[in-house]
Amino acid sequence: MPISAHQVKSFAFVVREGSISGAARRLGVSQSAVSQHISNLEATMGAQVLIRGREGVALTPVGQDLFQLADEYAALDQQIEERLRGHAALDRGHLTIIANAPQPALSLIARYADDYPNVSIDFTLFDWSSAMQRLQERRVDIAVITEPTPSSELYIRPITKSRYVCYVRHDDAFAQKSSVGLRAVADRTLILPEPGSLTQRVVSKTLADNGIVPRRQVTMTSFPVMKEAILERVGVGLFLSASSVSDSHLTEVAVPELAQVFTTCAVVPKHKLGLRVIKSFLGVVADLHV
Structure with missing residues (x-):
């Protein structure tokens, strides 16, 4: 049986969200549908990609090999959907944003929410190490973080300096x-x-x-x-x-x-830069002097 787009997207979102329920919410489908897609993906591959536990899900070695491609595929699929819908105003969407301090992240989110009220936002504070790990694992859309570790896979835009x-x-x-x-x-x-x-x-x-x-x-x-x-x-x-x-x-x-002096930056995985919801947030970063 060939692997379907639904299976790949379900897998990517389960890893991003850390749970089947979170992926179902983001994809707008039932938890059973996501579970079935993951089961079919594993059956087709002949290997387990996720380990399900009480605290969420973890990647198997096979899943780790697959996730980067699956995440890029999900982002590309979203860009294609945006192109097919045309270039109308951003009327819906979702952003997962993390930061290692409340400010300037909350100022940016407040401005963004005013400009794009139909985009939902999940915001969480993490310590610096955990924030960088989530970026490297591609489990976040945007991080507002101080002195991020440079990477060829990350787009980094300075926001403000402080001591x-x-x-x-x-x-x-x-x-x-x-x-x-x-x-x-x-x-x-x-x-x-x-x-x-x-x-x-x-x-x-x-x-x-x-x-x-x-x-x-x-x-x-x-x-x-x-x-x-x-x-x-x-x-x-x-x-x-x-x-x-x-x-x-x-x-x-x-x-x-x-x-x-330390620099706080907006950081985005580069493969997500083509998404309108990401571009719109970076536009707010460019306009807001914090």
């Missing part, structure tokens, strides 16, 4: 200063994102280079959690400036030892 600062409550003693030394910061309870983040890597290296050992360090899952911890007086945090919308209860204070 690390110390986040403190507005009534903290540090908030009255124009800058505060890293040693003074490390003498407080230091709040950092989880391991795997760019922040952990940069701050840990800078501390080591300066021979500084934090008095106490607390690890949080993401910047929104760090922000709440700072407001609750758990400690002070180190994160890129303008990582969140401005808050009158938080103050950013420069740290001289953390002078390096």
Whole structure:
């Protein structure tokens, strides 16, 4: 039995979404239909392509070999469908967007949603390492990420530049200063994102280079959690400036030892650049100064 387009697309979307239910939702079909397409694909190939578990699906070695081609096929199929529909206004679509910090990703999404209200968006925050892994595994449409690893398979467009600062409550003693030394910061309870983040890597290296050992360090899952911890007086945090919308209860204070400038970029797998929904988002990136 020949492999059908439905089987290939179902396989690609199951891997992208991480589940059969997610693929069914994106494709607008039933879960049983997606499961049947995967079963027929495996029967035709004579090999298992997916391992189904309680936490989702994983690729077998055969599936890994197939996924890149299947993902490119699904993107090409979408481009063909767009051409056949003509060049009318973008009246529907879907984007999966990830980021390693709330801003500037949320500003871009808000602007995009205003311009293209019929495009649905899934947005998730990941630590830097997980975000890069999802990009490399082609499980995302767009990533807004700081200092992405260059790759011949990725299109990278710079958005904004920033440096690390110390986040403190507005009534903290540090908030009255124009800058505060890293040693003074490390003498407080230091709040950092989880391991795997760019922040952990940069701050840990800078501390080591300066021979500084934090008095106490607390690890949080993401910047929104760090922000709440700072407001609750758990400690002070180190994160890129303008990582969140401005808050009158938080103050950013420069740290001289953390002078390096980092670039946050919009990153897209190159084989998806032809999609109108991707082009429209990159158009917003180009128009919005954040």
